[in-house]
Amino acid sequence: MELTTSQRKVIEFPYKPASTLKVVAGPGSGKTVTLLYKVRHLVETEQVRPDEILILSLTNKAVDNVIDKLLGVFEESYGENQLTDYELREIVGQIHVNTIHGLANRIIIENEGLVSIIEENGWKGLMKLLSQDLWKNQHSRLMTPRGVQKMFNEYKLGNTKKNEVMERLMKIMKDCQVFTNEDLISNAPHYLDHPSDRIDSLEGQCFTRALVDGFKVVLIDEFQDLFPSVLPMLEKIAANKQLILFGDSNQSIYNFLGDNKTVIDRLDKLHTGDNFTVVHLYDNFRSTPEIISVASKVMRHKVDLDELAKKDLVLKDPSGVYPEFQEIGDPLDELEALTEKICMLVCSGATLSDVAVLARTNAHVQIIADHLRFYGIPFRKLTAQPDWISDSRVQFLIGLLRTVVLVRRGIFEESDPLAAKRSDFSVIVTLSAIRGVGNQAIQSLFRVCNEKKVSLWNYITEVPKNEWPPAVTNRKKIEGYITMISHLMEEDPLVEIEDPLQLLTRISEAAYSLDFAPMVIKSEREIHEFKANLQEMFRVMKICSLNRSPESSLADWFLESYVEQGAIQHHQDVEFQSEGLGAVNLSTIHSSKGLEFPVVFLIGGLNHFPMEQNLLYVGMTRARNLLYLNNIKHASISSNANTRESGSALLNDKFWNYYSQDMKRPTLHSAADSIKKYEMIRKKYGFNFIGKRTITTWNYKHAISLFKRLIR
Secondary structure, eight states: OOOOHHHHHHHTOOOOSSEEEEEEEOTTSSHHHHHHHHHHHHHHTTSSOGGGEEEEESSHHHHHHHHHHHHHHHHHHHGGGTOOHHHHHHHHHTSEEEEHHHHHHHHHHHHHOSOEEOOHHHHHHHHTTSOGGGGTTOOGGGSSHHHHHHHHHHHHTTOSOOOHHHHHHHHHHHHTTEEOHHHHHHHHHHHHHSOOGGGGGOSSOOHHHIIIIIOSEEEEEOGGGOOGGGHHHHHHHHTTSEEEEEEOGGGOOOGGGOOHHHHHHHHHTTSOGGGEEEEEEOOBSSSOHHHHHHHGGGOSSOOOHHHHHTSSOOBOOOOSOOOEEEOOOSHHHHHHHHHHHHHHHHHHTOOGGGEEEEESSHHHHHHHHHHHHHTTOOEEEOOSSOHHHHOHHHHHHHHHHHHHHHHHHHHHOTTOTTTTGGGHHHHHHHHTTBTTOOHHHHHHHHHHHHHHTOOHHHHHHHSOGGGSOTTOOOHHHHHHHHHHHHIIIIISOGGGOOOHHHHHHHHHHHHHHTTBGGGOOOSHHHHHHHHHHHHHHHHHHHHHHHHOOTTSOHHHHHHHHHHHHHHHHHHHTTTTTOSTTOOEEEEEHHHHTTOOEEEEEEEOTTOOSOOOHHHHHHHHTTEEEEEEEESOOOHHHHTTOOOOOTTGGGGOHHHHHHHHHHTTOOOOOOHHHHHHHHHHHHHHHTTTOTTOOOOOHHHHHHHHHHHHHHTO
8 A cells, every 4th residue: 555655654664662653644534544554563663562552442343443454454464474364363462452441340350359330231230229208309300320320429529418328339240349440440450450359260361561561552543532531541541651642633422431632732742852753644545535624614623724735735626516505494394304305316327335324323324214214115223332242131131140149159159258249239229120010119229238248149039039128029020030130040050051052042931931121122123133133142142152261151151251351253244234235334433433434424413503513623623525414504514505406316426426436436327327216216216306205005015125126
């Protein structure tokens, strides 16, 4: 690959301990490529070994992007040296690539053993412990899992007065080794200074110690995404190493997590004087000049394009097509216009996987997904973590498995006095999910356990049910729960199952037999979603069955590693449906960060508030060739809106030739064929007929086959 002058300057910058290289790289400037080639240069010039390099980012998608491309970059160079594919993979596999949260999670697990990261079901369970008095004078929206989570985080930060219930929640989470993602970040630095005794018994290299003493180069991708709570950990990891920062302040969109400027100022001061260097990447390999010219209008720190044109830069040729603006007042009309435009683009020469639809919120993304599903248009949602991990039903199955493992440890690990109490959280989450087990029952049981200083499991199994608190009314349901958990521990122990299918089957059967509320599926769509997510969970279980150590049971190893293993599986699926037409990409703007797409629809919705400046800039600069802005309200660009006829691109042979060249595809565009295909779809569904709605049962049944036939 031919590199630019500015890229070579970064790549060839020498390794120097206790130094910082800060690379300010705008969207499309070849930042990721530069990072990858920098890593390869460090290894092939033998300045550092592969296992002395650590690459960090805040998002799974950025990590996926690096992992996906790293091997290919090494193959370009090392392939000439006749190394086998296995040898290349072994070299690349030694390079550590992590999200910052994943790194913190690994530190905590290595030092504390199995821990639980609280998810939505966990907050639901904890809500059962909160008395009605707590909710007095509270806004109704706080009486949700997300509301409790927000209240809890604010309390931990000292933003509210002392509260007995919140103190109880903090204690039970501490005793049960239950962490929020924020806890992982804040607790990890302690173990970098003071590793626990537990790591001395671990086989192989201790990752905690390697973070302090083993790595020589730390590369952080997207430095503008960092927030203040990660600083203590990053400063300890980067001390006395070469720190290489890649990012762009114009793309800082996570200010709700804290002031990014504070983080950057501190990291800039980690190494100073001659040990601190800044290099800029101004090239743009991604967006057309037409897109850049409009996007630059919203930049907080504006760049003079005329001045840049005088420098030795690499920019794409003009396409002749400017971003298109639309204002549509009706929500359904907006969705219909989007669907029509996607059909038009596919008839013209784009594939579905070329297209990304970006919205502000996950709720809006789901509305768009439902509309595309109605027309039979395939799509994939680009979520912050794999969909299967976010599924509340899957979370519950994992919670049930964790309950069995932790309760069993509490019984058999007599040397650990806290082992029994560590199961309390999992018992609360799973027990409270049984239909008929009310809040008062959970609160009463939890209160009496605290008074007697026993674990919840020990209490409900050892104390006769007629001595339970009067508020515990549905005692048969709890007895059934005890019987099932005991059976999974003793008569048919889950920890002895080595086959992943058998393990998943047993957990699922137990969940359904106990009448757990999360397992109630209300629609055909939920059935399909759960089935797909269950298959992904099974795939990760199979991976765990192959790479677990002989000392660990499959259940133990899955619980310890499913987040990390799931991320590995997730990045291998990034090319999902890459052949043929593929699937439309749906994402929030936040989740699309670091990605690029040939065609981008930026959907503002009917929100009357203007889109935040950096967020709008990030969304616009995801586009390579075509950018559509629907209901985007921003003063700096609304006055420059270019409104075009919706079908005009069909006739633009010159543009589609440009598009095919940019995508490295054969030039096959024919305006006549495109119009013919598009007209068939338009007439069938009534696109462009004002006031005509196309939502009918017949359309839904026949949309998939018709759509595929017409766009061939």
